[in-house]
Every structure is written in C-alpha cells, then in structure tokens.
Amino acid sequence: MPPSLAISVVTCMDSRIDVFTLFGMHLGEAHVLRNAGGVVTDDVIRSLTISQRQLHTRDILIVQHTGCGLTTFTDDEFTEQLAAETGMRPAWRTHAIADPAISVRRDIARLRHDPFLRSDTRVRGYILDIGSFTLEEIE
Numbered sequence: 001m002p003p004s005l006a007i008s009v010v011t012c013m014d015s016r017i018d019v020f021t022l023f024g025m026h027l028g029e030a031h032v033l034r035n036a037g038g039v040v041t042d043d044v045i046r047s048l049t050i051s052q053r054q055l056h057t058r059d060i061l062i063v064q065h066t067g068c069g070l071t072t073f074t075d076d077e078f079t080e081q082l083a084a085e086t087g088m089r090p091a092w093r094t095h096a097i098a099d100p101a102i103s104v105r106r107d108i109a110r111l112r113h114d115p116f117l118r119s120d121t122r123v124r125g126y127i128l129d130i131g132s133f134t135l136e137e138i139e
C-alpha cells in the first residue's frame with residue numbers, strides 16, 4: 001500500500017522515538033525505516049529505492065538524535081571487543097558517531113547523490129533533541 005503522504009522516514013531504533021507523534025502523522029501515511037542510529041546504510045537505500053519505485057514515495061526525512069547510543073562508543077572499540085569475545089570481526093560497521101549533525105550531513109549527501117533514487121527526491125535531515133522532543137533541521 002503506497003503511503004498517502006509519499007514520505008519515508010529514516011530514524012533510530014531508540015525506544016523513546018515515536019515517529020508518528022513527532023511529525024503528527026498517522027498509520028498509512030509514511031514508510032518508517034529504523035536501525036541503530038537512523039543511519040543511511042546500503043540496506044536503507046535498498047528499502048528507499050523499493051519504496052520510491054514500487055510504492056510511489058518521494059520525500060525522505062532523516063532523523064538522528066541527541067543521547068544516541070551510537071555516541072557512547074567508537075567503531076574500533078566495539079569491533080575489538082566483539083573480536084576478543086568471538087574470535088572474529090564483523091563484516092559490517094557500527095556507524096558509531098561523535099556528533100549526530102556530522103552523520104546527518106553525510107547521509108543527506110549520500111541520498112542526494114544516489115543513482116537509484118528518483119531525481120526529484122527531496123531529502124531533509126534533523127537532529128531530535130530527545131529531552132525536549134524538538135527537531136533541529138540540519139543544512
């Protein structure tokens with residue numbers, strides 16, 4: 001079923017984020033893609049491309065947030081700990097970040113230059129203040 005607002009939201013899996021309340025949306029209005037950090041990965045791009053090409057969405061909102069778990073460790077720390085415990089490193093990266101604004105800017109740029117997304121895609125990125133539940137748009 002095509003989302004009636006033709007919007008996809010990429011955001012963090014953080015249990016405090018209610019995406020529909022945040023944007024005043026209702027069920028059926030948007031696709032919501034969530035992962036640790038709300039970062040744009042290859043799999044997020046896969047879903048966004050299917051969302052656009054098969055279910056007629058266009059606009060993409062990226063929402064990362066203050067107090068994110070991904071700011072509490074580094075990629076190297078996490079990976080080395082995993083390797084010490086399991087004897088191997090994962091093929092994936094954690095996308096751990098020090099500053100969510102830097103991460104949002106990178107993800108906006110990646111989506112704006114992706115060859116498979118619609119050429120008229122509008123991408124906007126935000127940092128959600130998890131305390132006040134307010135959004136700051138990132139340019």
Ligand SMILES: [Zn+2]
Pocket residue numbers: 012013014036037038065067068069070
């Ligand atoms: Zn988070």
